[in-house]
Amino acid sequence: MIINWKGWKIYKCFFWYIHHLKTVSYSYFCTMMNKNRHNTGSLSAIIPLVTVIVTIVAYSCASIGRPEGGPVDETPPLFTGSTPAANSIENTRKKIILEFNEFIKLENVNEKVVISPPQIQQPEIKPNGKRITVNILDTLKKNTTYTIDFADAISDNNEGNPLGHFTFAFSTGNTIDTMAVSGTVLNASDLEPVKGMLVGLHANLADSVFTSLPFERVSRTDSRGRFTVKGIAPGTYRLYGLKDADQNYAFTQKSEAIAFHDSLIVPRFEERMRQDTMWKDSLTIDTIIERKYTHFLPDQLLLRSFTEDYYSQYLIKSERLIPHKFSLYFAEKADTLPLIKGINFDEKDAFMVEKSLNNDTIHYWIKDSLTYRRDTLMLAVSYLYTDTLDKLTPRTDTLKLAIRKTERNNTSLSRKKKDNKEETPPLPTVFLNMNAQVPSPMDVYNYITLLFDEPLDSCNVSAMRIRHKVDTLWENVPLKFERDSIGLRKYYVYCDWVPKEEYEFETDSLAFTAIYGLHTNKMKKSFKVRSLDDYGAIYFNVTGANMPAFVELLDKRDKVIQKVPVIDNKADFNYLNPGTYCARLIEDANGNGVWDTGNYAEKRHPEKVYYYPQMLELKSLWELEQDWNAQAIPPDKQKQDELKKQKPDEDKKKKTKIQ
Structure with missing residues (x-):
C-alpha cells in the first residue's frame, strides 16, 4: 500500500x-x-x-516546510576523521573512508580529483551520506606518499558550500613527504589560462622520460590555470604540462598540448609570519595575532602551453562542380603543390592554378575547351601524405572527375533548344561577374578590391578611371592596379585619397575579359573619403622584449585589428577608429611575421607573447603614447579579464537556508 x-x-x-x-x-x-x-x-x-x-x-x-528567511549557511563541510588516519604512515589499505560532519556531495570527480602518484587504473570514488569511499585499484607502491587532491569537488548537500583545497595524504613508508610547488599554465599564443591540464614532475631528468613514462607526481590546473603539485620528496625535478588525451600520463600523441620548464625544480620551504585580525564588530579591531606558517617554494612557476606543428596530411576530397574547373582539398597545409598527370588528356599547359595561402585548397581552371568538354576527366595526383608512422610519404591517387549531373542536364537542355529554332528565345548578353568592393565612406588608407568569377585573360587599364570632384568638375587622378599575390581572381586599385573629398570609380564595358571569353559590363560607383578628424592614433614605446618583434592591435574581443613591426623600439598605429583597444607583442625569433609554436624534441619553446596590461580608450583626434615594458608585469597578470575567454569558475551560489 x-x-x-x-x-x-x-x-x-x-x-x-x-x-x-x-x-x-x-x-x-x-x-x-x-x-x-x-x-x-x-x-x-x-x-x-x-x-x-x-x-x-x-x-x-x-505548511509542514521550514519557514522562509534566516541566516545564510556559508559553512563548508568539516572533515572529522578517516580510515586510515590522515597523514598516516606504513599504510597498506587500498580502501579509504573519509568522514564529514554533514551530508556531502561530489561534483565533477573525473575533472577535479587528482591522485598522486597517478593511477593508470582509475580508482572508485563514491559519496554516501556523510562519508566518501575511495577504492584504489592500482597496486600501492612501497615507500611512497599518496595524495588525493579533491580541489573544490566536495560540498555540503544542502547549500553547496565547497570544501576548497582539501587534500588527503598517507604514506606506504615510514615517512610522509610534504613538499609542494605551484604555478600557472597559460596558452602560449594568447596567454589564456589553461583549465584541466595535467602538471607533473619527473625525478628522472632525462628528456625521453616525458615521452615514455608516466609522471611521478601530478596535479591539474583550475579555471585560472593555477596548479599545486603536493606530496613531493626533497630532490631535483623536471616540470611538464600535458593535455593527456590517452590518459597514460606521458606525451605520446603529437596532437596533445604540452608545456615544459627549462630550469630544474628544487622544492623547498621557509617559515613565514602572517597576521590574523580579531574584530569586536564590523568597524573595531579587537586583536591582531601573528602566526607562523610554512610556505612552499617555488610558487610562481610559469608554463606556456602549445601544440606542436604536427598534422596528418591526406586528400580530403576532389570535385568538379562546373565543366571547366576541378578542385582538390587537403587536410593540412603543404610546402609544394601536388603533381597532376592527365590520363585521358594532356596536362601540359592545361590549367591556370589558383591556390590558397597554405596550399591546402587548389582550384584548376581548365583552359582547353576539348578537355573541359569531356564528361569525365581521369588524372593521377601525386602528393605527400602522412603514413601510419606519422611520416610524410609520397602517394599517388587516381581520380575520375565527372561533371555534376545538374550541369550535364543543363548542357543537354540547351542543345535541344538550339536544335529547335522555334523554341529558342533570344539569349540576353552574359557578362563576366565582377564584385567591386568600394567602401563608402572610404578610409584614407584603404583601397578598392575587385573579385572576378573567372580568371582574367586581359585587362584594359585605360578603360578604368578614378575621378576626383573639384568644385563642380570631375578630374581623373592617377591609380595603381595590381593582382593579389595569392588570389588568382583578386585585384586591387590604389589611389592617394584626399580626406573629406568625393570620388567616382568607373569601368567601361570590355575593361576585363576572362579566359573563357566573357567580359565585364560597365560600372560606376561614387564614394566619399573620411575626414582626418574621424581618427585617433596609438604609439607604443617598447622595451623588455627581444627583437625582432611585432605588435598586434586588438579590439575588446581579442580580435586583431592591425599588425605592425617594432622598429627602433616603436610600434605606431595610425588612422584608428574611436574605440577600446588592447595590444599583444610577439617576439618574432625567426622574423617571418607570424607567431610560431614550439617543438619538444628540438627543445624549442613557442615564441613569447606579451599583452599590454591595460585597455586603451581612444577618441577622435586623440594621440595616445604608451611606454610598454613587456617584463614589468608577470605574464599571468597581463591579459585583462574582459579579454579572456577562459573565465574563472563562478563562486557557487549561496541559497538562503530554510529553517
Missing part, C-alpha cells in the same frame, strides 16, 4: 487541533449562547469566527 505521508500528517494534525479546540470552543460558544439567548445577531457573528479559526489551524498543519 502506498501512503501519502504529507496528506496523512495534515489529516492527523487537523483532527488533533479540532479535538483540542472542541473544549475551548464549546465553552466559549455556550457562554455566548447563554448571554445572547435571545440575540440572533450575536449568534451569526460567532459562526464566521469559528470558521476562521478552523481554517487557520488547517493551513498551519498543511
Whole structure:
C-alpha cells in the first residue's frame, strides 16, 4: 500500500487541533449562547469566527516546510576523521573512508580529483551520506606518499558550500613527504589560462622520460590555470604540462598540448609570519595575532602551453562542380603543390592554378575547351601524405572527375533548344561577374578590391578611371592596379585619397575579359573619403622584449585589428577608429611575421607573447603614447579579464537556508 505521508500528517494534525479546540470552543460558544439567548445577531457573528479559526489551524498543519528567511549557511563541510588516519604512515589499505560532519556531495570527480602518484587504473570514488569511499585499484607502491587532491569537488548537500583545497595524504613508508610547488599554465599564443591540464614532475631528468613514462607526481590546473603539485620528496625535478588525451600520463600523441620548464625544480620551504585580525564588530579591531606558517617554494612557476606543428596530411576530397574547373582539398597545409598527370588528356599547359595561402585548397581552371568538354576527366595526383608512422610519404591517387549531373542536364537542355529554332528565345548578353568592393565612406588608407568569377585573360587599364570632384568638375587622378599575390581572381586599385573629398570609380564595358571569353559590363560607383578628424592614433614605446618583434592591435574581443613591426623600439598605429583597444607583442625569433609554436624534441619553446596590461580608450583626434615594458608585469597578470575567454569558475551560489 502506498501512503501519502504529507496528506496523512495534515489529516492527523487537523483532527488533533479540532479535538483540542472542541473544549475551548464549546465553552466559549455556550457562554455566548447563554448571554445572547435571545440575540440572533450575536449568534451569526460567532459562526464566521469559528470558521476562521478552523481554517487557520488547517493551513498551519498543511505548511509542514521550514519557514522562509534566516541566516545564510556559508559553512563548508568539516572533515572529522578517516580510515586510515590522515597523514598516516606504513599504510597498506587500498580502501579509504573519509568522514564529514554533514551530508556531502561530489561534483565533477573525473575533472577535479587528482591522485598522486597517478593511477593508470582509475580508482572508485563514491559519496554516501556523510562519508566518501575511495577504492584504489592500482597496486600501492612501497615507500611512497599518496595524495588525493579533491580541489573544490566536495560540498555540503544542502547549500553547496565547497570544501576548497582539501587534500588527503598517507604514506606506504615510514615517512610522509610534504613538499609542494605551484604555478600557472597559460596558452602560449594568447596567454589564456589553461583549465584541466595535467602538471607533473619527473625525478628522472632525462628528456625521453616525458615521452615514455608516466609522471611521478601530478596535479591539474583550475579555471585560472593555477596548479599545486603536493606530496613531493626533497630532490631535483623536471616540470611538464600535458593535455593527456590517452590518459597514460606521458606525451605520446603529437596532437596533445604540452608545456615544459627549462630550469630544474628544487622544492623547498621557509617559515613565514602572517597576521590574523580579531574584530569586536564590523568597524573595531579587537586583536591582531601573528602566526607562523610554512610556505612552499617555488610558487610562481610559469608554463606556456602549445601544440606542436604536427598534422596528418591526406586528400580530403576532389570535385568538379562546373565543366571547366576541378578542385582538390587537403587536410593540412603543404610546402609544394601536388603533381597532376592527365590520363585521358594532356596536362601540359592545361590549367591556370589558383591556390590558397597554405596550399591546402587548389582550384584548376581548365583552359582547353576539348578537355573541359569531356564528361569525365581521369588524372593521377601525386602528393605527400602522412603514413601510419606519422611520416610524410609520397602517394599517388587516381581520380575520375565527372561533371555534376545538374550541369550535364543543363548542357543537354540547351542543345535541344538550339536544335529547335522555334523554341529558342533570344539569349540576353552574359557578362563576366565582377564584385567591386568600394567602401563608402572610404578610409584614407584603404583601397578598392575587385573579385572576378573567372580568371582574367586581359585587362584594359585605360578603360578604368578614378575621378576626383573639384568644385563642380570631375578630374581623373592617377591609380595603381595590381593582382593579389595569392588570389588568382583578386585585384586591387590604389589611389592617394584626399580626406573629406568625393570620388567616382568607373569601368567601361570590355575593361576585363576572362579566359573563357566573357567580359565585364560597365560600372560606376561614387564614394566619399573620411575626414582626418574621424581618427585617433596609438604609439607604443617598447622595451623588455627581444627583437625582432611585432605588435598586434586588438579590439575588446581579442580580435586583431592591425599588425605592425617594432622598429627602433616603436610600434605606431595610425588612422584608428574611436574605440577600446588592447595590444599583444610577439617576439618574432625567426622574423617571418607570424607567431610560431614550439617543438619538444628540438627543445624549442613557442615564441613569447606579451599583452599590454591595460585597455586603451581612444577618441577622435586623440594621440595616445604608451611606454610598454613587456617584463614589468608577470605574464599571468597581463591579459585583462574582459579579454579572456577562459573565465574563472563562478563562486557557487549561496541559497538562503530554510529553517
